[in-house]
Amino acid sequence: GGIITQTPKFLIGQEGQKLTLKCQQNFNHDTMYWYRQDSGKGLRLIYYSITENDLQKGDLSEGYDASREKKSSFSLTVTSAQKNEMAVFLCASSISGANTGQLYFGEGSKLTVL
Amino acid sequence: GEKVEQHQSTLSVREGDSAVINCTYTDTASSYFPWYKQEAGKSLHFVIDIRSNVDRKQSQRLTVLLDKKAKRFSLHITATQPEDSAIYFCAAPLVGSALGRLHFGAGTQLIVIP
16 A cells, blocks of 8 residues: 655644645655645645646646656645634545546645734 | 535544445546545555545445435445554546546545444
8 A cells, every 4th residue: 555645743833834744655646736725615626637747727726836857756735824713734646547536635734824 | 727626524434334424526537536544643554545446445444425416425344453443535636637646535534432
């Protein structure tokens, strides 16, 4: 089996600050995703990447940048943290082109902006 | 684009009873419908899925029913146990994208009362 590791688990930032979240997977999966989870809402896709150096915008990409420099890692940057923002960011990966679309999720990174 | 909705925010059942969580979708061409479970303080993990070439799929105590005409699918859990308590998310893929690019419902919190 594999694992997805997200760092940091908790991130506290100041308004206007640039903040970066990192994700590593050892499944050897091609596709990786960043989702945002807000309390009482479903997950919303921010960015995804189907291979190394590929980036695709999701439904919520404004205010974020992403980077896929290696197959195993996918990072997300909040370009300017919003005051009182609080959300959990979930990284996931999947095998592309397989018969299953099953996503494997990391434990999440919880962001709090003071 | 695809819209996935779960209208039950919370569902309470007594231990041993059955639970049914419903989900609707908008895109007639959708063909893959997974369910994910999120236990308190943890990340999401895949539980079961169904493809549009069948209308029923069972795995132990879990059954997924798909009604393509009504654009509705449901998760049935029989003989509920306290460890079934969690938030359940349904999802459907953005048509034309990789299967992993999922749109999620807002989640239904299942509470199993001992």
